[in-house]
Amino acid sequence: MTARQRRLKAHDRQLLRDQPMAEEQLTDYPVGWYFARFSEDLAPGQVVPVEFMSHQFALFRGQNGTVGMVDSQCCHMGADLGRCGTVAGDRLVCGYHAWEFNAAGRCTAIPKVQPARIPPRARQRAVPVLERAGNIWFWYGPEPTRELLDISCFDSPRYTNIKGQIHIGRSNPLPMFEHVADSYHFPHNHRAAGSLEYLVTANDGHRFEFQLQPTPGSKGVNVQRFFKPHAFIEMAGPCIAVYRAQKDGTINRTSPLLTVLIGVTPVRENVTVLAWRIAVRRIGPNIPFGPLNWLLARALWFVIAWNVHVDLEVLKWMRPPAKTLWVKPDGSSVREYRNFYHRNIIAGWRPGVQPVVDESEPQLEPQSGGSRD
Ligand code: FES
Ligand SMILES: [Fe+2]
Secondary structure, eight states: OOHHHHSOOHHHHHHHTTOOTTOOOOSOOBOEEEEEEEGGGSOTTOEEEEEETTEEEEEEEOTTSOEEEEESBOTTTOOBHHHHOEEETTEEEOTTTOOEEOTTSBEEEBTTBOGGGOOTTOBOOBOOEEEETTEEEEEESSSOOSOOOOOGGGGSTTEEEEEEEEEEESSOHHHHHGGGGOGGGHHHHTTOSSOEEEEEEEEETTEEEEEEEEOTTOOOSOSBTTBOSOEEEEEESTTEEEEEEOSSSSOOSSOOSEEEEEEEEEEETTEEEEEEEEEEEOSSOHHHHHHHHHHHHHHHHHHHHHHHHHHHHHHTTOOOOSSOOOOGGGTTHHHHHHHHHHHTBOTTOOSOOOOOOOTTSOOSTTOOSSOOO
16 A cells, blocks of 8 residues: 555545544434445555544455444554554554454454453444445444445446545535435526426335426426436435436436436534545447547536535535425425435434443453463
């Protein structure tokens, strides 16, 4: 790993600056998969300190490519694994006494202690992670109960997959993300020539999906600047949206020209990250269409970057009023999204359930003066 790869990203530094290390999670968040990091931003052998839902984690990638996300507070004496840890093989090594942990959080080696004598409590809470579409995702909730949506186009050779940007908002996920369903904001915020209507195609349990299309009689061709109006949006849980541009009102789930993957993740109270990336269908095979494929993907990248920018200038400062003042043009879309968000919350649930301790195993704790090996 090069020194450049080892360096933290600008958004890491901004998030870690003045980070309160023991802040309590105040808000209930929906269970589901959340964006953790762009895959490109975690090199083999790299470990970074990250914070989500007011909890500190060490996110690391083994030399074999395995990704792990474990509590950053070392179970031995509390060193911060995200800040002092290193990677050896596929394990995270604490920078203080060199205890080693695998991606499941299990302690696999303690210097001068035989493997059979490793105490059962020697483990870090590990958060389920998966890597798909060029992003690292983590699961928030009692146990992973559902798959991510089908976003296989991002991993297909028929598509150009480009990472977007990470934005930091001074708000919470609900006010920042309900905007994906807010059809009322398009004419003004995206400088659209016409208005949009919103048609729900599924809204039950963990599923929420809808179409955007021009309001009948709308004169505008583009209802987003530079952008055709039709889109199909699927929500993979309340904090991930898959936006598929559509030619017309017929839904094309599998091979639209442009797919945008957007995720919001709470860092702590009133600090939320929003990340996006795109997949653009290639005009033809890279030989001989490579330059054209690249140009098309880059052009669409700038279109999305512009639209996200105008949104974020508003969303990152959202402070919802105690009671929303609804008007008729709001329609039902935002309220439907809010219902979807709230029904995925397990009230009062918090991560950090301690692993079960097998009391029959030997413990180091009661002894004084060194290890028993
Ligand atoms: S504090 Fe981590 S190994 Fe000692
Ligand atoms: Fe928007």
